[in-house]
Amino acid sequence: MANEAPSTRADLREALIAAATRTIEKEGWQAVKARALAADVGCAVGSIYNVFPDIDALILDVKARMLDVFEAEVQRQLGAFENRGPDAAADRFLDLGRVYLDFAARNWKVWLGMFEHRAATSPSMDAYMLRLDVILVNIEAPLDALLPGLQPLARRYLARTLFAAVHGVVSLGLDQKLGDVPLPDLHAQVRGLIQAALRGYREGGAPTVQEVAL
Amino acid sequence: MANEAPSTRADLREALIAAATRTIEKEGWQAVKARALAADVGCAVGSIYNVFPDIDALILDVKARMLDVFEAEVQRQLGAFENRGPDAAADRFLDLGRVYLDFAARNWKVWLGMFEHRAATSPSMDAYMLRLDVILVNIEAPLDALLPGLQPLARRYLARTLFAAVHGVVSLGLDQKLGDVPLPDLHAQVRGLIQAALRGYREGGAPTVQEVAL
Numbered sequence: 001m002a003n004e005a006p007s008t009r010a011d012l013r014e015a016l017i018a019a020a021t022r023t024i025e026k027e028g029w030q031a032v033k034a035r036a037l038a039a040d041v042g043c044a045v046g047s048i049y050n051v052f053p054d055i056d057a058l059i060l061d062v063k064a065r066m067l068d069v070f071e072a073e074v075q076r077q078l079g080a081f082e083n084r085g086p087d088a089a090a091d092r093f094l095d096l097g098r099v100y101l102d103f104a105a106r107n108w109k110v111w112l113g114m115f116e117h118r119a120a121t122s123p124s125m126d127a128y129m130l131r132l133d134v135i136l137v138n139i140e141a142p143l144d145a146l147l148p149g150l151q152p153l154a155r156r157y158l159a160r161t162l163f164a165a166v167h168g169v170v171s172l173g174l175d176q177k178l179g180d181v182p183l184p185d186l187h188a189q190v191r192g193l194i195q196a197a198l199r200g201y202r203e204g205g206a207p208t209v210q211e212v213a214l
Numbered sequence: 215m216a217n218e219a220p221s222t223r224a225d226l227r228e229a230l231i232a233a234a235t236r237t238i239e240k241e242g243w244q245a246v247k248a249r250a251l252a253a254d255v256g257c258a259v260g261s262i263y264n265v266f267p268d269i270d271a272l273i274l275d276v277k278a279r280m281l282d283v284f285e286a287e288v289q290r291q292l293g294a295f296e297n298r299g300p301d302a303a304a305d306r307f308l309d310l311g312r313v314y315l316d317f318a319a320r321n322w323k324v325w326l327g328m329f330e331h332r333a334a335t336s337p338s339m340d341a342y343m344l345r346l347d348v349i350l351v352n353i354e355a356p357l358d359a360l361l362p363g364l365q366p367l368a369r370r371y372l373a374r375t376l377f378a379a380v381h382g383v384v385s386l387g388l389d390q391k392l393g394d395v396p397l398p399d400l401h402a403q404v405r406g407l408i409q410a411a412l413r414g415y416r417e418g419g420a421p422t423v424q425e426v427a428l
Contacts, residue, residue: 030244115391116330132392160392161383161403165411168382169375177329178346178374189375192425197379199417200410212406 005042013051013061015041020062024110029059029117057124063114067131070103074138081141089145090198093162096138097190101170105183108174115171139163146198147206157212162197166190219256227265227275229255234276238324243273243331270331271338277328281345284317288352295355303359304412307376310352311404315384319397322388329385353377360412361420368423376411380404 006012019040020032032055038045052058077099081092104111119125139159143150150158172178173186181189201207220226233254234246246269252259266272292309318325333339353373357364364372386392387400395403415421 115386115389118389129393136392157399157403158406160386160395161407164383164386164392164403165379165407166382167386168380169378172329172374172378172381175329175332178350178378179343181374185371188425189371189378192372192421193375193379193411196414196418197407197411198414200412200414203413203417204410207406210402212402 005047009051012041012043012047015043016048016051016058017061017065020058021065021110024059024062024113026109028109029062029113032059053122053124056119057122059117060119060122060124060128062110063117064128064131066107066110066114067128067135069107070100071131071134071138073103074099081138083141083145086146086148086202089142090195090202092142093139093146093194093198094191096142097166097194098187100166101183101187101190104170105174112171112175115167136160136163147201150206151209154207154209154212157209158201158207161212162194165193165197169193219261223265226255226257226261229257230262230265230272231275231279234272235279235324238273238276238327240323242323243327246273267336267338270333271336273331274333274336274338274342276324277331278342278345280321280324280328281342281349284314285345285348285352287317288313295352297355297359300360300362300416303356304409304416306356307353307360307408307412308405310356311380311408312401314380315387315397315401315404318384319388326385326389329381350374350377361415364420365423368421368425371423372415372421376408379407379411383407 006015016037019037022040023032023036034045034048034055037058038048048055048058052061074096078092078095083089136156136159139162140155143155143159143162147155147158169186169190173181173189220229230251233251236254237246237250248259248262248269251272252262262269262272266275288310291313292306295306297303350370350373353376354369357369357373357376361369361372383400383404387395387403
């Protein structure tokens with residue numbers, strides 16, 4: 001379709017992010033190319049580099065937006081976390097796992113692609129990592145309620161380990177890497193893993209920094 | 215360098231697999247292209263399609279080889295599994311996790327790329343999945359010792375869940391997706407996750423098929 005060129009820097013940024021998101025949804029992040037984006041939003045190829053230092057920075061912005069959308073989904077479905085003791089915290093983890101799997105399933109091409117895109121260290125990368133920290137705080141808060149006495153650094157490591165473990169089950173499952181797993185079965189796998197791991201961490205007591213990192 | 219064209223179909227297959235492996239190690243699986251491979255092994259582009267139906271089938275063969283190399287590494291480092299009770303089985307899982315992380319770290323570009331490459335269903339895909347089953351049997355066997363009474367289908371699902379969870383920690387860790395984690399810390403995270411999950415599964419009793427899959 002014919003596009004009118006966005007008239008401000010902010011409009012151009014938004015138009016480019018929207019165009020890149022559509023491309024990633026359809027063809028994956030490898031298909032995000034300056035020439036096609038420029039044609040899509042109706043600007044000169046060179047104009048892209050007035051608002052983004054490079055294509056990687058643009059992709060990082062798409063990824064940061066996706067993290068924001070996920071965070072908004074968590075807040076919409078689950079609300080803010082309140083400490084009501086370890087059992088309620090364990091339930092919160094099950095809820096987070098369920099929301100994560102459903103969100104990844106609905107957005108799987110963009111979501112799994114986010115983890116396959118690799119960018120060099122840059123200011124855009126720092127901004128993206130800060131957004132990711134917001135997501136991980138959603139896991140750190142109930143860990144505090146589940147394992148009283150957990151040191152901040154141990155909590156930080158443990159939150160990342162739990163996120164990565166659930167992400168592994170979600171990503172290999174949605175991608176059918178270990179065989180075809182229907183979504184309800186995948187939900188049961190995520191739930192079973194979270195239940196077992198949390199039961200194990202609780203039985204073993206709050207791990208020290210030395211136990212979760214050398 | 216100048217190459218002499220391989221003289222038999224078997225030699226050509228091997229030469230193409232070796233060339234594709236080198237390309238994946240250097241540039242990732244997206245860089246595996248017929249023209250460059252043909253130049254690399256010294257054959258005509260069309261000859262590739264005498265031994266592989268398409269490039270995806272060739273990449274699947276590289277991936278199947280990697281699974282064989284990993285399986286050989288497990289046997290070399292750990293030997294065959296023998297049932298010496300639940301505690302020894304739990305130790306076996308920790309050993310498997312350690313060998314997996316070290317292997318993925320040494321081969322990370324090919325290994326993580328294996329999981330990002332997506333191929334359509336084909337006879338090559340079936341052959342690859344059969345190789346993957348051999349790897350997963352390494353996890354199913356100690357599960358039997360750890361959770362006596364586990365039903366075969368529940369064991370199958372649980373082995374895949376545990377593999378995917380550990381793979382998630384290994385892949386996001388090696389790829390520094392959640393921040394920069396030194397290898398010794400990543401080993402501690404994998405060990406801590408396996409310990410907690412196994413403790414939790416043991417405390418909860420052998421899960422039924424309904425608990426690991428709807």
